[in-house]
Amino acid sequence: MSTALLIEQLLNGLQLGVMLFLMAAGLTLIFGVMGLINLAHGSLYMVGAFACATVAAATGSFWIGLAASLAAAALAGAIVEILVIRRLYERDHLDQVLATFALILIFSEGTRWLFGSFPLYLDIPPLLQGAVPLPGGGQYQLYRLAIIGVGVVVAVGLYLMIARTRLGMRIRAGESDREMIAALGIDISTLYTVVFALGAGMAGLAGALVGALQSVQVGMGEPVLILAFVVIVIGGIGSIKGALFGAILVGVVDTMGRFLLPQALLFMLPPSQAALVGGALASMLIYIVMALILAFRPRGLFAAHS
Amino acid sequence: MxxxxxxxxxxxxxxxxxxxxxxxxxxxxxxxxxxxxxxxxxxxxxxxxxxxxxxxxxxxxxxxxxxxxxxxxxxxxxxxxxxxxxxxxxxxxxxxxxxxxxxxxxxxxxxxxxxxxxxxxxxxxxxxxxxxxxxxQNDNFHEAMGQYAAQNYKNTFILAPNYPAGKDSLTGFKRFYTGELAGEIYTQVGQTDYAAEIAQIRASGADSVFFFLPGGMGIAFMKQYAQSGVDIPVMGPGFSFSQDVLPAVGDAALGVKNSASWSKDxxxxxxxxxxxxxxxxxxxxxxxxxxxxxxxxxxxxxxxxxxxxxxxxxxxxxxxxxxxxxxxxxxxxNNNNHPVQNIYVREVIKEGDVLTNRIIGTAFEDHSDAYAKDCPM
Missing domain, CATH: 3.40.50.2300 (Response regulator)
Known part of the structure; x- marks a missing residue:
């Protein structure tokens, strides 16, 4: 195993983590501010990917598609918040889970109705094709580096927005005491719509970025959603910082597990068995990590307020 | 009368x-x-x-x-x-x-x-x-690719998802493949990012790659494989290169050899x-x-x-x-009510703007399956 391969795999883990962060940040923000469990977050990811693929195919430009994905997902988020989610804030988590699960089904069948059952095509833009050299003689794909870059920019932007702007102040206030900021004359329902649209926009961006790497198809959001939930549980529900650390931890642990576990087992088992057992263990690894973290820190690494 | x-x-x-x-x-x-x-x-x-x-x-x-x-x-x-x-x-x-x-x-x-x-x-x-x-029978297309690989390659890297059909796939491939294995990986079902696996393929020194990843998994793998710039030839069963997924894979699929019992041509x-x-x-x-x-x-x-x-x-x-x-x-x-049929090797080509397959050879003639002998009928 060379250094170059190791560095490449670490970057792969980081890239997966950054992508999970874009999903988890919105999820945890919505939970932190509104106390809502949104299972339909994966559908907004799918909306972003479909919007990007459709617009990119029509205009020939990935970048217009990317802008469209942000706009479409944020708009879909705002509409869903106003029509459905708004009625759920006062209800308990079971009702929220049921209603947002229904939204998954509506989004999935609606998307099929509009776009058909066959997966769509989306390629990475010519500007980001190719690879850059790594120390140690390896190469790394430029597009994946760009995803890491986007993740860093979004993380910094989100931090600045929450720490330095009026909107961020209101979001923090909403997290600590909802009734009080409403009493102070802040239009809480607009704030909720904005926060929901912001989370949706980030999910849509993630969907579009990842759509160029994999297939744009109905149901693409749900596997990512499960990982995003693991991330926010590890990071501490409601904490953006927790989402960032949790996402990178999950991304790196998952990638390195898939890479190293089968090789480690080669010392004990014949190759075919090592691949089988190693693969099975690797798929459990992040859940084992989650269980361990919860055993020692039941509220996650960066527990937000109760 | x-x-x-x-x-x-x-x-x-x-x-x-x-x-x-x-x-x-x-x-x-x-x-x-x-x-x-x-x-x-x-x-x-x-x-x-x-x-x-x-x-x-x-x-x-x-x-x-x-x-x-x-x-x-x-x-x-x-x-x-x-x-x-x-x-x-x-x-x-x-x-x-x-x-x-x-x-x-x-x-x-x-x-x-x-x-x-x-x-x-x-x-x-x-x-x-x-x-x-x-x-x-589920193994058939994989067996055909194993046969094709045995004739053309010496050091194949194989991967499939970790579930029964994935294991059957690699077993079927190995039943007819006679060369060395450069590596063997079982991925997660529903996995969409294959960067870690592709990095290992690049480092393995393989002369060919066989994969079975049905549905969206295969689309994701093929796109990422082409984007990564690894130029080791890829092959797989026809499912990942069927007419329903080819448009989503795009030009990344061009030239890939795959096996099926049927082709448009x-x-x-x-x-x-x-x-x-x-x-x-x-x-x-x-x-x-x-x-x-x-x-x-x-x-x-x-x-x-x-x-x-x-x-x-x-x-x-x-x-x-x-x-x-x-x-x-x-x-x-056959005696077990499963088909006896030819399995072909196909290649992904472009006809005008449309990606499709054409037959380039026959892997098996009148092929049945390995389980028929256990069937009492």
Missing amino acids: KLIAAGIFSAALALSSTALAEPVKIGIITTLSGGGAGLGIDVRDAFVLAVEQSGNEEIELVIEDDGQKPELAVQIAEKMIQSDQVDLMTGIIWSNLAMAVVPNTVAQDIIYLSPNAGPSALAGANCHPNYFNVAY LDNEANKRFVEAFEAEFGRLPSVYAAQSWDTANLILSALSKASVKDKEAFRAALKEADFESVRGEFSF
Whole structure:
């Protein structure tokens, strides 16, 4: 195993983590501010990917598609918040889970109705094709580096927005005491719509970025959603910082597990068995990590307020 | 004399009209919603079209969506048997759904014809006279790629998802592959990012890659593989290069060798008629699933013209004769009611703007499966 391969795999883990962060940040923000469990977050990811693929195919430009994905997902988020989610804030988590699960089904069948059952095509833009050299003689794909870059920019932007702007102040206030900021004359329902649209926009961006790497198809959001939930549980529900650390931890642990576990087992088992057992263990690894973290820190690494 | 001739004629007419005009109910359980719907829609469309073209108006189809969920498929099957009282059943795409539905269905003396799934558990010791597989045994396409790799490569890297069909795939490949293995990886089911695996392939020094990743997994793998700039040749079973996924993979698939029992350019009359009719009706090229479903419908039609569906014994015998014009050319049933057919090596090409496959060779002639010897039939 060379250094170059190791560095490449670490970057792969980081890239997966950054992508999970874009999903988890919105999820945890919505939970932190509104106390809502949104299972339909994966559908907004799918909306972003479909919007990007459709617009990119029509205009020939990935970048217009990317802008469209942000706009479409944020708009879909705002509409869903106003029509459905708004009625759920006062209800308990079971009702929220049921209603947002229904939204998954509506989004999935609606998307099929509009776009058909066959997966769509989306390629990475010519500007980001190719690879850059790594120390140690390896190469790394430029597009994946760009995803890491986007993740860093979004993380910094989100931090600045929450720490330095009026909107961020209101979001923090909403997290600590909802009734009080409403009493102070802040239009809480607009704030909720904005926060929901912001989370949706980030999910849509993630969907579009990842759509160029994999297939744009109905149901693409749900596997990512499960990982995003693991991330926010590890990071501490409601904490953006927790989402960032949790996402990178999950991304790196998952990638390195898939890479190293089968090789480690080669010392004990014949190759075919090592691949089988190693693969099975690797798929459990992040859940084992989650269980361990919860055993020692039941509220996650960066527990937000109760 | 005249009277006798007329009598015989009218008797023959009466006989043939009962054979034709007898109402038949066929239950189709397939996947019409969710991520795997593309396959089910092709199966449904081809079946309905074949029945329409036969002009047989006594066939009634009961079509239901299983959503790719085994528990739902089981409920639908129960409903079709109990309240719809179907005579025959078909349509299931996925092996796990077939395993949930087929054993119980054939045990209730309903004949089931598989247009796609062919799990090994139903091909060997647990074969059943009421179960006909018109598609393939699951290992077949992988075995063909193993045969092709054995002839062309020495050091192949293989990967598949960690679930029964994935293990069957690599087992099938290794059954005929004689070279070295540069590496063997089992990925997670539903995995969409293959950067870690591709980095290992690059570092392994392999001279070729064999992968089985059905549905969206294969699309993701192929795109990422092409984007990564690794230029080791790739091959796989035809599922990842079928007409339903090729547009989503894009040019990344060009030149990839893959195996299937059918291809659009297969040179026989039945196939030409099928491709033409399908394209005219639906405005898209048929996939291998559509071809298998078309054959399933035509097999049923051929048996209906010979025997009454109510006479199970005679109907089973009529099915087993496989006396229909298959779009795959030569087609017959083995002792375990699974196909004996050619498996071809295909290459992905571009016809104008459309990605499709053409046949470049035959991996196996009259190929059956490794489990037939365990079947007591």
